[in-house]
Amino acid sequence: MDVEHVVPADQSRAPAEEELLDVVRRAVAHLGREPRRPIRGFQALEDPQSAHPTTVVARRARPVPFARQHAMMRLTGHAIVADSRTAYSSGNWTEYRRSTRRPVPRREPVTFVSATGPEKNLGDAVIRRQVVRWAAAGGGPLVAYVGVSSRDWERSLGLDDRFTVLRSKSSIGRWIWLVSTSPRRSRLFFEPGEVPLGAGNVKRELVFLLLTILLRLRGGEVVRPPRAIRVSSRSPLAVHRLACRLSTIVLWREARSREAAGVGEVVPDIGFAEDVRPGRPAPDRDTLVISMRGDRPAPSASWLAHVKELVATTGLRALVVSQVTDDIDRGSEIAAALEAEQQAWEPGDLVAHEELLRATYDRSALVVSDRLHVLILASLSGAVPIELVDTPAWKVAANFDTIGFARVSFASDGSSATSRALLDQVGRGDELVDRVAAAHATLAHRWPELDVPSPREIGGS
Structure with a gap:
């Protein structure tokens, strides 16, 4: 292609046009091929000596801000140089759209863990710390809901700056929203310990059932670490049993609770996952x-x-x-x-x-x-x-x-x-x-990446 004949012969070339032609020469040399049709919305200026119209310079009816054209150039890699009235392109509109249609990135799975509890109770901190370790073993983002707690409680659970911690009762709504709208293959870890299933716990169990369903439909996992049913009423127990059946891993720390739930495995209390110390002879x-x-x-x-x-x-x-x-x-x-x-x-x-x-x-x-x-x-x-x-x-x-x-x-x-x-x-x-x-040892099957207990290996799925 002869770029000298891009502009019609009956037009005299102003200095600005000479500069634009120089840009076109470099663009054509770089691409190694002739540009094709214009970007949609531009009027083509054809080479009069060519049997087939070849568009290098196109004029737009409405001015296009240079910043926008420059952004097109950076996004597409095409040679697009223009003032507010003209633009140069090595590709057509379809190619431009195709090159700028960025794939939607797949959101990384998130691990959610509920770690509320009375911070005045050291035993509750110990068993929740083990669940946090299980939850963190898979890597990736971790969001922990701790309710009303102090930084001392969070430190005892091993929650540091690596994790997102939601504090105060007012943040429970945000935590539920994050779980319900989480990416595919996310995970939810419930608290260990006793599960109250009295008459006043129906609403809470219905919310947990809904979260379980939403995560499972998106290929996620729901882990219920070693727990025990404390006091149960008919309706909350029925909802809880259904939620357990839909969960990935369900563990109980004694046989009576396993019988009440009708599903799951009996394993030692998660407190036994703490380090065994030899002590004195x-x-x-x-x-x-x-x-x-x-x-x-x-x-x-x-x-x-x-x-x-x-x-x-x-x-x-x-x-x-x-x-x-x-x-x-x-x-x-x-x-x-x-x-x-x-x-x-x-x-x-x-x-x-x-x-x-x-x-x-x-x-x-x-x-x-x-x-x-x-x-x-x-x-x-x-x-x-x-x-x-x-x-x-x-x-x-x-x-x-x-x-x-x-x-x-x-x-x-x-x-x-x-x-x-x-x-x-x-x-x-x-x-x-x-x-x-x-x-x-029952609780100490290890995930190789962090050398911590794997609930999947403990309870199966």
Whole structure:
């Protein structure tokens, strides 16, 4: 193509046109081929010596801002140079549209985790931290809803600047919206622990059912970590059962809840996924830890008598501790009644207090408590658990039955049989270590990328 004949011969070339022709020469040389039809909306100026009209210069009826034309050039890679009235192009309109039609990027799957809980309860922080680790193991963006909480609570859960954290009750609507509009193959992790299914929980269960359906329809996963059904009414339980059937992974920490739900697998409480600590050798363990709930009646006289006898017979040092701030006052009462020492806790630093407690459990031979996660954390350090209460509930015994360690719950009835049973616990340290190691291994199938438990490997899908 002869670019000298692009402009009709009857027109004299002004200096501006000479400059434009120079641009066209460079564009044609660069592309190595002749430009074709004009961009739609431009009037072609044809080469008079060519048998077939060849458009290089086109004039537009309405001015086109240079910035827009320059943007076209950058987007398409075509040679487009113009003032407000003319434009040069090496391609036609179809090619321009095709080259600028950028593919819609596929949104990256997001992992959502619910991690609300009373920040005054160290046991709740421990089990939620494990779920956060499971959720983060898959990589990618993670959005955690923590409700009303402090940064200390978030730090104890391992939530840092890598994750998006939604705080306050007012953000629950945003969290639900993000889950319901999430990209394909996103994941949702529910909280571990007890699931209240009383009559007032129908609306909440319906919302969770809807989220489960929406995620599953988009190829996502819904993971329900080891949980237990607390109090159930007919309607909430029916909705919850349906949601469980639609979920990818459903885990229960004891058999009774599995029977109520009708679906899922029974595995150890997720607290057993915490690190197993060797602690001191059995002969060097010198402490008997006591931790009782503050939201129940004070221990009876027979309870105090059993504990005093156990301390006197074993020669262990009694130490009162608390894993929940509401238990501190009750601990003071028990320490005064037993003339025992109480471990101080200034609420505010859960991480430091957890390490202090676990160091205490490392040197303890026995732990007496009516809190499940006090007994679980202590057993991870090799301290033999004892639930001693006036009327034992099924909760503690059922969870230790799951790991195969029976006979942990005793009624403080003042009988000699109970006293003998309590003393027998002292010699069960080796049995406990084996059972805890097996429970930890059940929960410790690893995802290779982060070396953390894989819920898919635990429960199947």
